[in-house]
Amino acid sequence: MQIFSKHIRLSLVALSLLLVTPVMAQNSGRDMPTFESFDLNNDGTLTESEMKEARKIRAKERQEEGRMQRSVKSHYEFSRIDSNEDGVVSKKEFEDHQTRRRR
Incomplete structure (x- = not known):
């Protein structure tokens, strides 16, 4: 038994x-987003408003797929990614941030 x-x-x-x-x-x-998926106007940089809009689009897509959502404070996240504090996020800054998040 x-x-x-x-x-x-x-x-x-x-x-x-x-x-x-x-x-x-x-x-x-x-399933981390690419820089290109956030660069809505294809100018090679991301503004805070562009990132907010891209996040809304991504959240809607994930919701339609029935996937879990996370709450992210956009301003806080943007300031962490914009490491040189010039008001825009370059592709390198974005990719460096993604690399840190994977750890």
């Missing part, structure tokens, strides 16, 4: 891991 009970527990643990793995993979950074 103990062997049977042990097998059931191991099976439940394995099943739990299988159910959690897709959720973890969804949040692993592989």
